[in-house]
Amino acid sequence: MASKKILKLLVYLLFAVLVLMPLFVIFMLAISKTWNYPSLWPKWVDWGYYFRFLITNAEMQASLLSSMELAVGTVVLTILIAYPTAMALSYYDFKGKKLLNILVYLPMIIPSIAVLTNMDFIMIKYGLNGSFFGVVSAHTLFCLPYAIKLLYDNLILWKDKYEVTSRNLGATPLQTFFKVTIPLNKNGLQGAVMMSYIVSMTQYLGTLLIGDGNYITLSVRMFPFTTEGKYRIAAVYGITFMLVTLIPLYLIDVWVTHKGRKLA
Amino acid sequence: MLTKRKLILLLSPFCLFMLFFFFSALAKSLITSFGYYPLMGMEKLSLHYYTDALNDKVFLRIFFRTFIFALFSAGMACFIGTVLAFLFKRNDNPFTKPFFKLAQLPVMLPHIFIVLALIQLLSQTGLVSSLLTKIGIIHSYNSFPLLLNDQWQIGIILTYLWKEVPFVIVSLVLVLRQMDNRYRIVADNLGATKWQTFWKVSLPLLMPAIVNAFIINFSFNFGSYEVPYLLGNQTKEMLPVYIYDLYVQGDYTQLPMIMSLNLILSVFSIAFAGLVLWLSKHLPGGHTGGI
Amino acid sequence: MYHLDNISQQKGNTHILHGINLTIDENSIFAILGPSGSGKTTLLNILAGIDRPTDGKFLNEDGQVEKGIMVFQDYRLFPHMTVFKNITFGLKVKKTNSSELKQRAKDIMETMGISELIDRYPDELSGGQQQRVALARALILNLKLLLMDEPFSSLDEALRIEMLDFVKELQRKFQLTIVFVTHYKTEAYMLSNKVAILIDGQIMQVDAPKQLESNPQNLAVARFLGQANFIEGSLSNNDFVSPVYSGKVRTVTEKGVLYLPFSGQLQLNKTEYPAFKGNILEKKWMGSNLERITIEIDQKTVYCDLASESVDENKTYQFYFSKLPVVF
Amino acid sequence: MYHLDNISQQKGNTHILHGINLTIDENSIFAILGPSGSGKTTLLNILAGIDRPTDGKFLNEDGQVEKGIMVFQDYRLFPHMTVFKNITFGLKVKKTNSSELKQRAKDIMETMGISELIDRYPDELSGGQQQRVALARALILNLKLLLMDEPFSSLDEALRIEMLDFVKELQRKFQLTIVFVTHYKTEAYMLSNKVAILIDGQIMQVDAPKQLESNPQNLAVARFLGQANFIEGSLSNNDFVSPVYSGKVRTVTEKGVLYLPFSGQLQLNKTEYPAFKGNILEKKWMGSNLERITIEIDQKTVYCDLASESVDENKTYQFYFSKLPVVF
Amino acid sequence: GCSNKSNDSKGSEMPTSYKTALKEAKGKTVTFYGYGGSDTQNRWVDDVVTPMMKEKGIKVKRVPMNIEDILKKLTNEKEANKKSGNIDVVWINGENFLTAKKLSLLSGNLDNSLIPNMKTYISGSDPDAKSDMGTKINNMEVPFGNAQLVMIGSKQMFNGDYPTSSDKLLSWAKENPGKLTYVAPPDFTGSAFVRNIIYETVGFDAINKAPATKAGVYKAIKPSLDYLNELKPYLWQEGKTYPKTSAQMDKMFADHQIAMTFSYNQMYAATQRADGKFTDDAHTFVFDKGTVGNYSYLAVPKTSDNKAAAAVLINTMLSKKAETQRLKAKYGSAIPPYSGSKVPASITNDLNGQAKENNTLTMDELSKKRVPEVSAKKIPIIEDLWKEHVLNAD
Numbered sequence A: 001m002a003s004k005k006i007l008k009l010l011v012y013l014l015f016a017v018l019v020l021m022p023l024f025v026i027f028m029l030a031i032s033k034t035w036n037y038p039s040l041w042p043k044w045v046d047w048g049y050y051f052r053f054l055i056t057n058a059e060m061q062a063s064l065l066s067s068m069e070l071a072v073g074t075v076v077l078t079i080l081i082a083y084p085t086a087m088a089l090s091y092y093d094f095k096g097k098k099l100l101n102i103l104v105y106l107p108m109i110i111p112s113i114a115v116l117t118n119m120d121f122i123m124i125k126y127g128l129n130g131s132f133f134g135v136v137s138a139h140t141l142f143c144l145p146y147a148i149k150l151l152y153d154n155l156i157l158w159k160d161k162y163e164v165t166s167r168n169l170g171a172t173p174l175q176t177f178f179k180v181t182i183p184l185n186k187n188g189l190q191g192a193v194m195m196s197y198i199v200s201m202t203q204y205l206g207t208l209l210i211g212d213g214n215y216i217t218l219s220v221r222m223f224p225f226t227t228e229g230k231y232r233i234a235a236v237y238g239i240t241f242m243l244v245t246l247i248p249l250y251l252i253d254v255w256v257t258h259k260g261r262k263l264a
Numbered sequence B: 001m002l003t004k005r006k007l008i009l010l011l012s013p014f015c016l017f018m019l020f021f022f023f024s025a026l027a028k029s030l031i032t033s034f035g036y037y038p039l040m041g042m043e044k045l046s047l048h049y050y051t052d053a054l055n056d057k058v059f060l061r062i063f064f065r066t067f068i069f070a071l072f073s074a075g076m077a078c079f080i081g082t083v084l085a086f087l088f089k090r091n092d093n094p095f096t097k098p099f100f101k102l103a104q105l106p107v108m109l110p111h112i113f114i115v116l117a118l119i120q121l122l123s124q125t126g127l128v129s130s131l132l133t134k135i136g137i138i139h140s141y142n143s144f145p146l147l148l149n150d151q152w153q154i155g156i157i158l159t160y161l162w163k164e165v166p167f168v169i170v171s172l173v174l175v176l177r178q179m180d181n182r183y184r185i186v187a188d189n190l191g192a193t194k195w196q197t198f199w200k201v202s203l204p205l206l207m208p209a210i211v212n213a214f215i216i217n218f219s220f221n222f223g224s225y226e227v228p229y230l231l232g233n234q235t236k237e238m239l240p241v242y243i244y245d246l247y248v249q250g251d252y253t254q255l256p257m258i259m260s261l262n263l264i265l266s267v268f269s270i271a272f273a274g275l276v277l278w279l280s281k282h283l284p285g286g287h288t289g290g291i
Numbered sequence C, D: 001m002y003h004l005d006n007i008s009q010q011k012g013n014t015h016i017l018h019g020i021n022l023t024i025d026e027n028s029i030f031a032i033l034g035p036s037g038s039g040k041t042t043l044l045n046i047l048a049g050i051d052r053p054t055d056g057k058f059l060n061e062d063g064q065v066e067k068g069i070m071v072f073q074d075y076r077l078f079p080h081m082t083v084f085k086n087i088t089f090g091l092k093v094k095k096t097n098s099s100e101l102k103q104r105a106k107d108i109m110e111t112m113g114i115s116e117l118i119d120r121y122p123d124e125l126s127g128g129q130q131q132r133v134a135l136a137r138a139l140i141l142n143l144k145l146l147l148m149d150e151p152f153s154s155l156d157e158a159l160r161i162e163m164l165d166f167v168k169e170l171q172r173k174f175q176l177t178i179v180f181v182t183h184y185k186t187e188a189y190m191l192s193n194k195v196a197i198l199i200d201g202q203i204m205q206v207d208a209p210k211q212l213e214s215n216p217q218n219l220a221v222a223r224f225l226g227q228a229n230f231i232e233g234s235l236s237n238n239d240f241v242s243p244v245y246s247g248k249v250r251t252v253t254e255k256g257v258l259y260l261p262f263s264g265q266l267q268l269n270k271t272e273y274p275a276f277k278g279n280i281l282e283k284k285w286m287g288s289n290l291e292r293i294t295i296e297i298d299q300k301t302v303y304c305d306l307a308s309e310s311v312d313e314n315k316t317y318q319f320y321f322s323k324l325p326v327v328f
Numbered sequence E: 001g002c003s004n005k006s007n008d009s010k011g012s013e014m015p016t017s018y019k020t021a022l023k024e025a026k027g028k029t030v031t032f033y034g035y036g037g038s039d040t041q042n043r044w045v046d047d048v049v050t051p052m053m054k055e056k057g058i059k060v061k062r063v064p065m066n067i068e069d070i071l072k073k074l075t076n077e078k079e080a081n082k083k084s085g086n087i088d089v090v091w092i093n094g095e096n097f098l099t100a101k102k103l104s105l106l107s108g109n110l111d112n113s114l115i116p117n118m119k120t121y122i123s124g125s126d127p128d129a130k131s132d133m134g135t136k137i138n139n140m141e142v143p144f145g146n147a148q149l150v151m152i153g154s155k156q157m158f159n160g161d162y163p164t165s166s167d168k169l170l171s172w173a174k175e176n177p178g179k180l181t182y183v184a185p186p187d188f189t190g191s192a193f194v195r196n197i198i199y200e201t202v203g204f205d206a207i208n209k210a211p212a213t214k215a216g217v218y219k220a221i222k223p224s225l226d227y228l229n230e231l232k233p234y235l236w237q238e239g240k241t242y243p244k245t246s247a248q249m250d251k252m253f254a255d256h257q258i259a260m261t262f263s264y265n266q267m268y269a270a271t272q273r274a275d276g277k278f279t280d281d282a283h284t285f286v287f288d289k290g291t292v293g294n295y296s297y298l299a300v301p302k303t304s305d306n307k308a309a310a311a312v313l314i315n316t317m318l319s320k321k322a323e324t325q326r327l328k329a330k331y332g333s334a335i336p337p338y339s340g341s342k343v344p345a346s347i348t349n350d351l352n353g354q355a356k357e358n359n360t361l362t363m364d365e366l367s368k369k370r371v372p373e374v375s376a377k378k379i380p381i382i383e384d385l386w387k388e389h390v391l392n393a394d
């Protein structure tokens, strides 16, 4: 028993190191200058650099804002579309369900160049390029597979058992949705929100192409630097990125776990 | 009550959205892939971009290599992720919770980051190599194996694993949490060993979620170019990079070909996803009647 | 008056209900009895508007569809809500004011004996407690049409009788129409004056309890009502021949099976219908001062419920029919 | 012989079981009866090794822990397996060879009447069908110790009797020890010769069925066995005074409550214990040729089960006790 | 979005003179689309150009977008028949200019009267002002950057004796196997290195005259490919793999894993040193026969809504004031795109001063060792041939 526990702890430890090591490296990159072979520690570390950069760089702040603006918009639109779809997929049996089940994956399967360049064309045609809705739609497209599938995984567990009950007791569809469906599936919803937020935050090409330069998000700024090997700046953006992703998601998590107890 | 009207209502946002934004874009790439690109004066429709691609040995080899790679790395991610998810599920020690939180971290970061970190860590002159040299396990960086840009795509696989294992963990734990251990108790009571319970009860109940995660990972690995672009090996090129390089060349007469390659890739992925879904329906756990 | 108009239901390839026609009086309790898997839940689901029948209609007097409140066979308590939240759910969604809501919840929980459970979650309740919460959740609403699917199956006898009384009182007070499904005859008889027998997706008989038991309309009903011996024999001109009994019978159908309920048909006191002489093999206490005795006649065995201590084991007695026996 | 040695159980702040001591004979059927929420499932879970008691031990003759196979109150069929897979699960994990496995599955499914459901999934079954699958899943194993938690609650009467017979036969054939929980007295009486009454987490009485009903050890047991009138009065020197009956009684405890079971205690035939004169208010058919009659005595009502047609409504009769009545 | 223009408004007309442009542009916002991976250049636009424009009452919005995406956007606009778009000034050159011109995405008229600074600093006879990698410019582009490939070697590893020709490079490689590599084409610098080897082995003329077909180019550069194959076994990892980006190669160089890296900026070693990435060991040099130099340009798309403001922006970027600032290390020490004869003395002095200070090449040295680019059409062909005959050669 004891050896098993120790083994488990070791696995945990290894896992933690594997997860944290890269994060640590990124952090060090962001605040260091010279870090060459074979030194294990950067020769020149400036702990304040990151914060000075964050505070003084107006661009960074603007990017932060547009990133979050888009992410929130995307989460809302994604959930609006994904929830009903996941419900249909998990509750109903209908012709073409199998096909739809596969089609849901499409946006993430088709290489983004093929989708986005042509989507840009469509957006230009409809006059949506550069608009908030246009960019959010582009993001949503790539969030949908994640959101639908995560919600589906969860919804299929109960099916519509409790919704039927709620409706039978006189609740309106909306009441049912908010009082029964959502609380029962909040794990799935949380997962879907989280993935949508993250996918939106990391969108690069879509934001750029369809945003017409109106939305210079963190990813948009960061991407060229990473491919170009400007590691320090990339790392600085990366840390910021991590913070704006982690903090809201952490808050959501706290809210979800504290509001009401865990299920069964 | 489940009525047709409600079904239509539920499905319409998705269908409208996809039709409006996605399928119209898809149709455009499809038309282009048939060689219709009036801007460059190409107006004849033909299938020859497809037949050319499918007869091109180089393309096919790259395609096959990419497929094997995507399959392998997605499979690995699902395997490791599932094992860890079960480890994280049981709340039997105080570390489980913080470690589960930790597992969510990588999901939130773009791939680019881990690429950055891996270069610093695992290149021949990276930190790991330095460390090993310092403690005397290897002589110099020359004896450190090439892990990035190597023939076996180890760098890319590591990146994908780093991102996808946590994704699998997160999406499985979300389901596992909901699924109490009622059924585990039953199996145990009926005399099943821990292993049998795992194989016959817990795993099948989780199978749909695993299959989902697998397809998502596979599609991503098969179709995205950023990571292979940065960490791949030129002699063992990956399909998305191959296509991307063509695109970057900026030669618009090649656009129909690029689109046809993209579509071949997509159709194949879709077919493969369909196959996996179909197979999963015939595996234990294909039917989960709810809990 | 509610009308079930030729209702059929099919799921997958299984035909579950076959053209059900029924009328249910308003302001009454209507019981549906039937063997396991006969389609009772399916039928209730249709009455509750949860499922749509593949064919047929369920309408109220005004020709409109009315949805009943359902007490589910598997309870379906909301797992994320406390007992209190579960019970008041239906009131809450109707925006009942909070003091009234609390009062009503308090009252019904007292009646159900679940007051101390108010803040528990469903998974912290025993089976019977869950069932009571499910009942309370539906009963608290006092809605016109109440549908109950085996609502007392997990309750002990004492509790069940209390619940039955309570439901009856509610019905009277609020003039509800109650349709309820059970597999306990006694329960049906005690609650309702009109019982429908549903077998294999078909309504076999609708009758008052006593009628039902004494005059089952066919063998299927008789078999289902159970607690009876079925003795095969041959039939010619109202004359029945079998190893156990041969003689005059009332013929309902021509299958040649003698229907001999365990109780109410055989007695020791002499009547004009002598049955058979039999040896008492075994006596088994059944509660309610009854004994189930096993009678051996010519190596065949027949069961019969008699008042406790009426016979002794290993003795032979002459039995009489209390009325002309029935053959199907 | 299995020994339950001072078993207590606590969950959260609730004390569920209070120092249970019991011995269960091997190769026998032991019934546990008790009101809803009294701790029956909790106790079985301990016997099955699913839960660990906070205190006490459950050991077999050799002083070892033995795990019983459980039939769960809420079925717990594996949702991802067909009926066949569910039923054969226990055999499969023991690597029983496939032809034997198939044969045994076939046999038991026939007995249970679920042969046509072989390829269905649990969510495509009715409540009673699910319960039968759950039963089959456990019974197929023929393991030494079998625990059943209200295993027949969703079955109709005819089916239940069949099942009872089948379980009895199995027990005999494989010399099983069966502990089963029910809230139906009759079921307990029919299956078992030894019944334990569990009330509020305490064993109140362990007795043979008939003993139990005629001599409940205390008011709690009497009330639980139900189907009785409890008439409050005052007691002095074995003399009981109440509006309904005043006279000689047998005193068990000193609370002053007269215990008057609906059946077996009151009769019309004269005995040496005259009871009271009463007016028949109502007769209600109860099945099994019994009627529950409501008797009015001085504006108090008393219920009594008599054979059908023994009395007429709105007439007055003299009633007699069949033996000296008991007061708690 | 923040620009409230209706989509069916017709793209603006290109003004005919700088004066009218200046007037028209007041209060407008001009977008500058260009590659965003160079923080020094970004900083220059943001810190120097934007304030200068602000003085003229014009706002600048810089959008970091890769040129292939910019082109795709422009073609999409064209396909959708939109007359007006959001892109005002584009940073472009070479193959992409060729494509843009072919698709007629760019507006012309960027002439001396519209861009006065062009008249002042760029001579009309300068070949780079007339054609961009062999594509006639026709007033569709204005020079913006002047880049030339330089090698950066490790003083210690080369022992001060830098391989200034392909032959020297090969023999050094044979003596020191595994210490050299180059970024795999189609990376920008990797591709330039391969072209430089072509000049070394067959000369500019041979490739310049070769027909722009695969067979033609192959015939012309066969010796170069042979050279690269001969070099291959002595490269890092025996040429079985190559760095993917110049960043990666820089890191290898910084770690002294390889002896040489390349850059398109003569001050690169210096800025890297200042940044702490390279040590003093890094030394800049060029091949004796010269290295590839090329220009990048600014252009205005036809769909631009603010052509006047675009013209003002271009003119501002070309101004002496802006270009002088650009010489600073923090702005990348970029050489102005001015014609050799027209460079103001102050700038030349500044550059030479910097060169001395930072131990790199002077303007003069550089321009002497500069070889022109091959035609844009041939570049993808060369890259393909490299892939086929060097990378995947068995």
Ligand SMILES: Nc1ncnc2c1ncn2[C@@H]1O[C@H](COP(=O)(O)OP(=O)(O)OP(=O)(O)O)[C@@H](O)[C@H]1O
Binding pocket: C123, C124, C125, C126, C127, C128, C129, C154, D011, D012, D013, D014, D016, D034, D035, D036, D037, D038, D039, D040, D041, D042, D043, D073, D183
């Ligand atoms: N997790 C829990 N926390 C607190 N109390 C609990 C919990 N689980 C069960 N109980 C309580 O323990 C008591 C016994 O429960 P148990 O399920 O054993 O009853 P039971 O005798 O099986 O009743 P029933 O006949 O209704 O199934 C009940 O009062 C129940 O409310």
Ligand SMILES: Nc1ncnc2c1ncn2[C@@H]1O[C@H](COP(=O)(O)OP(=O)(O)OP(=O)(O)O)[C@@H](O)[C@H]1O
Binding pocket: C011, C012, C013, C014, C016, C034, C035, C036, C037, C038, C039, C040, C041, C042, C043, C073, C183, D123, D124, D125, D126, D127, D128, D129, D154
């Ligand atoms: N989804 C389904 N697919 C196929 N058959 C089904 C499905 N659901 C139910 N059935 C069948 O329909 C029949 C009626 O089911 P129903 O639940 O109405 O029975 P019931 O009368 O309520 O029985 P019980 O008393 O056992 O609850 C059963 O034989 C059942 O197997």
Ligand SMILES: [Mg+2]
Binding pocket: C040, C041, C042, C073, C149, D126, D127, D128
């Ligand atoms: Mg049912």
Ligand SMILES: [Mg+2]
Binding pocket: C126, C127, C128, D040, D041, D042, D073, D149
């Ligand atoms: Mg229980």
